[in-house]
Amino acid sequence: MTNRTRTDALMLAGFCAFLFLYGLGQFGLIGADEPRYAQVAREMLERHDWITPVLGGQPWLEKPPLYYWQAMIAYSIFGVRDWAARLPSAFNATLLVLAIYIFLRRFRPGFELAGFALDGALIAASSAGVIGYARAASMDMALAAAFTIGMLGWWAWRDTGMKVYLAVFYGFIALGMLAKGPVAPFLAAIVIVAYAAAVREFRLILKTLWLPGILLFCAIALPWYFAVQMRNPDFFHAFIIEHNLDRFSTNLYHHPEPFWYYLPVTALALLPWTVFVTAALVQEVRSWWARKSDNASGRSLENQFGIFACCWLILPVIFFSISQSKLPGYILPALPAGGLLLAEYLRQGLIERKAASPAKGLVVLHALLAAAPIVPALLIAYPVTQHRLPGGWPMLVALAIAFALCAAIALTLVRATGLRMLRFITLVPIVLSVGATLKLGSVPIDQTLSARPVAQEIASIETQPLPLAVYHVRRELEYGLTFYRNQLTVNYDWGSGGVPQQAHLLVAPQDSQMEVAKFLAGRRVSYLGHYAAQRLDYFWVAAAGTASAH
Numbered sequence: 001m002t003n004r005t006r007t008d009a010l011m012l013a014g015f016c017a018f019l020f021l022y023g024l025g026q027f028g029l030i031g032a033d034e035p036r037y038a039q040v041a042r043e044m045l046e047r048h049d050w051i052t053p054v055l056g057g058q059p060w061l062e063k064p065p066l067y068y069w070q071a072m073i074a075y076s077i078f079g080v081r082d083w084a085a086r087l088p089s090a091f092n093a094t095l096l097v098l099a100i101y102i103f104l105r106r107f108r109p110g111f112e113l114a115g116f117a118l119d120g121a122l123i124a125a126s127s128a129g130v131i132g133y134a135r136a137a138s139m140d141m142a143l144a145a146a147f148t149i150g151m152l153g154w155w156a157w158r159d160t161g162m163k164v165y166l167a168v169f170y171g172f173i174a175l176g177m178l179a180k181g182p183v184a185p186f187l188a189a190i191v192i193v194a195y196a197a198a199v200r201e202f203r204l205i206l207k208t209l210w211l212p213g214i215l216l217f218c219a220i221a222l223p224w225y226f227a228v229q230m231r232n233p234d235f236f237h238a239f240i241i242e243h244n245l246d247r248f249s250t251n252l253y254h255h256p257e258p259f260w261y262y263l264p265v266t267a268l269a270l271l272p273w274t275v276f277v278t279a280a281l282v283q284e285v286r287s288w289w290a291r292k293s294d295n296a297s298g299r300s301l302e303n304q305f306g307i308f309a310c311c312w313l314i315l316p317v318i319f320f321s322i323s324q325s326k327l328p329g330y331i332l333p334a335l336p337a338g339g340l341l342l343a344e345y346l347r348q349g350l351i352e353r354k355a356a357s358p359a360k361g362l363v364v365l366h367a368l369l370a371a372a373p374i375v376p377a378l379l380i381a382y383p384v385t386q387h388r389l390p391g392g393w394p395m396l397v398a399l400a401i402a403f404a405l406c407a408a409i410a411l412t413l414v415r416a417t418g419l420r421m422l423r424f425i426t427l428v429p430i431v432l433s434v435g436a437t438l439k440l441g442s443v444p445i446d447q448t449l450s451a452r453p454v455a456q457e458i459a460s461i462e463t464q465p466l467p468l469a470v471y472h473v474r475r476e477l478e479y480g481l482t483f484y485r486n487q488l489t490v491n492y493d494w495g496s497g498g499v500p501q502q503a504h505l506l507v508a509p510q511d512s513q514m515e516v517a518k519f520l521a522g523r524r525v526s527y528l529g530h531y532a533a534q535r536l537d538y539f540w541v542a543a544a545g546t547a548s549a550h
Contacts, residue, residue, distance in 0.1 A: 008101065008118045015125055015427075016097055019434060020090040020134040025083030026442035028452025028484070032476045034137040035451065035483035037063070038085035041071035042486065045080075051227045056488040061238040065224055066146075066178040067139045082452065082483075085137040092145035093134030097125040099145075100336060103152040104343060107159050109302060119423045120343030124336045126430045128373070129269030133332055139180050140329035146176035147184055147333040154192065154208070155308060159301065163210065170213035174220035181239070185217070187316055187333060194311040198288060199304055257326040262317045265328050270338050272370035272426055277313075277338040279362055280345035284310050306344045312337035349419050358422075363413040370426050371406035375399065377433040380441035384448055385533075405429045447533040451480025454531055458485075458505060458538060461528050466540075467504040471516060473536070481507070492519065501544045510535040 029035040036055065043054045053060045053068055070088035078084040104117035124130060133141045153168030169188075176184025196204040229235045267274045284306040316334040320326065349358070358366075376383070378398040382390045389395065405428070412425045447453055454477065458468070468485060470478050471492040482489045491498045492506075499520070508516055510530065516539060517525050524542035531538070 004115070008115075011118060012097060012101060012121060012125075015122060016094045018431065019125055019131050020093050022434075023438040023442065024086050024090065024135060025081065026438055027446035028450030029082045029085065029137060029480055030445065030449045030476065032479050034085070035476075035480040037067060037139070038071065038082065038137050039479070039483040039486075041068040041085065042075060042080050042483070044068055045072045045075050051224065052231050056482070059232050059235075061228070061232060061235050063139055064178050064181055064239075065228075066142050066175060067137075070142070071137070080486075082137075086135060089134050089136055089138060089141040092141040093125070093130055096130075096141075096145040096148050096336060097121050099149045099152055100124050100339065103156065104340075107156055108305065108344075108347070116343050116347045119346055120339050122423055122427065123273055123342050124339030126427060127269060127273060127335050127339065128271040129328075129332055129335050131430075131434065132269075133329060138329065140332045142179035143176050143184060144332040144336065146172045146179055147187065148336045150176060150184075150188060151191065151312060154188070155305065158204070163212075166208070166210050166213050167216055169208075170210075170217040171220060174217040177217075177221040178224060184333075187319065190319060191308075191311050191315050194315050195308045198307050198311060259321055261326050262321050262331050266317055266331055266334070269328070269331065269335055271373065272366070272430060273338065273342055274369055275362055275366040276345065276358070276422065277342050279358075280306075280341045281310060281313065283345065284341065306341060309337045309341040309344065313341060346419060346422065358413060358419055360414060363410050366413070366426075367406045367409040370409055370429050371402045373433040374402050374405060374429055374436065377436040378440065380437055381444045384441065384444040405432075449476075451477050452484055454507065454534060454536065455481055455484035457529070457531055458507070461538065462505060467500050467502060469498070469500060469504050469506045469541070471506060471508040471519070472512065473507060473509065477507070477534070477536075500541075503543045504541050506539040506541050508537055508539065510537055512537060513539070 029038060040053045040055050040060055043057070044050065044052075047054060050065070050069065050072075053063065053065060067088055070091070071085055074084040074087040075081075078087070098121070101117050101121035104120045108117070130141075130144075133144070150169045150172035153165045153172060156165035157163065157169060173184050173188050176188075192208055193205060196202050232238075267278075270277050288307055288310075313334050317331055320330045323330070375398045378401065379389055379394060382388060382394070409425050409429070412421050413419070415421070458481075465487075467490065468481060468487060469490040469492055470481070478489050478491060490500055490504070505528075506516065506525075513525070513527055520541060523544060526540040526542075528538040528540055530536070
């Protein structure tokens with residue numbers, strides 16, 4: 001192992017550990033998906049069932065099993081904890097970053113000598129979207145990692161002609177199908193077709209359809225689909241029809257957004273690299289269009305990788321923009337292409353064109369966007385707890401720190417060696433922003449957005465374990481309580497069928513005691529306490545038939 005390889009390994013290990021693992025359990029599971037997915041994995045583990053996802057004892061067939069399998073393994077090793085539920089995403093993000101580094105060193109000329117492989121890997125690792133989803137218990141990072149490794153395998157085959165890399169492509173796209181469904185092979189297909197069309201080599205499409213690879217894909221991806229269908233006859237309709245086709249073509253799950261939604265989402269997800277990724281994209285598209293207009297036969301294979309990365313970045317964004325149901329995590333598989341494209345841009349700028357400093361306009365925009373996240377990171381407690389940003393000294397201090405960082409970035413990049421310093425100087429505000437968010441935001445996020453402290457407070461006031469119900473609360477709290485108490489949380493909002501007949505605890509909005517008493521039609525209700533951070537009250541509800549008392 002060379003000194004550079006040793007240094008790169010330490011850098012990658014340090015940044016992946018900090019960006020993806022540090023403080024993973026400092027605040028509890030948030031949102032509806034994190035506790036729901038974590039609980040499905042726990043119930044599968046308790047049932048020793050690796051086939052049917054289960055929630056509340058009932059089949060829950062919305063998602064494939066790869067995340068659940070990884071979480072089950074993490075639970076088996078570390079116990080059922082919220083941070084263990086997030087470990088699969090952190091592991092997958094680390095795998096993605098290492099794959100990019102190894103690929104760039106092995107298959108991109110000059111990258112192993114000038115450190116551009118480390119640039120590409122750290123750019124991908126430090127993108128806001130990758131950091132965020134690497135720290136979340138969800139399927140998105142599993143899909144992004146599998147898709148990225150698969151596409152890198154395809155290019156390695158394209159570059160070398162060695163079928164082992166085509167097997168890597170099929171194998172990891174199959175894992176992508178186990179991560180989130182048919183979207184993985186479909187995205188791979190449209191990227192490859194678009195690239196083949198861009199370089200006018202349509203035979204690539206037929207050459208990619210390699211029978212042993214297709215058989216490998218089927219051997220990895222299909223056994224679970226057949227097994228779950230045999231155990232659950234409604235799986236095909238629930239998963240393929242409702243959660244894939246209907247989700248794409250209709251607003252069935254109430255996530256409507258405008259067509260242009262993924263333009264700002266992608267720009268934010270690529271922070272702090274958005275400006276230079278955009279510059280790299282524009283440069284590559286202009287170069288391709290000039291060759292096309294001149295009827296040129298195209299560049300050498302060595303220089304076509306930028307076109308491939310453009311297709312990889314653009315096509316998923318277009319595809320999901322057409323969808324009638326939009327969520328930010330959908331475009332995560334496209335983000336690594338931004339890091340790869342920027343690494344190519346840096347290589348061309350420093351080696352081929354000998355340009356050491358970027359244009360001043362790019363420098364200013366990049367400095368502003370790179371420094372900007374430190375402001376919400378330093379002030380995160382205010383919007384989380386008070387739903388507003390502060391004025392006065394807190395805002396002035398945050399803006400002063402952001403201005404100092406912005407000036408330092410700009411002054412560094414306009415120097416003669418500015419482009420070479422891009423990665424180093426940009427990582428500084430990233431590290432500071434992540435550290436500030438965890439240090440200043442963990443407690444308020446935990447107290448106001450997670451069910452963990454609510455579950456802990458309920459446990460402290462109950463004398464014996466009781467069923468738990470909720471009334472008019474956020475579904476995020478309902479799913480969170482289910483995970484942290486490891487029991488089905490009954491919802492009064494389901495109607496009379498949602499009210500347990502036995503004695504139970506109830507969580508309801510603040511000052512709702514009279515409303516609850518009327519809803520329970522004479523059952524005894526006793527006020528137990530209040531959780532101010534989320535404006536909740538706790539009640540003990542007697543078994544049906546008990547006289548009313550308050």
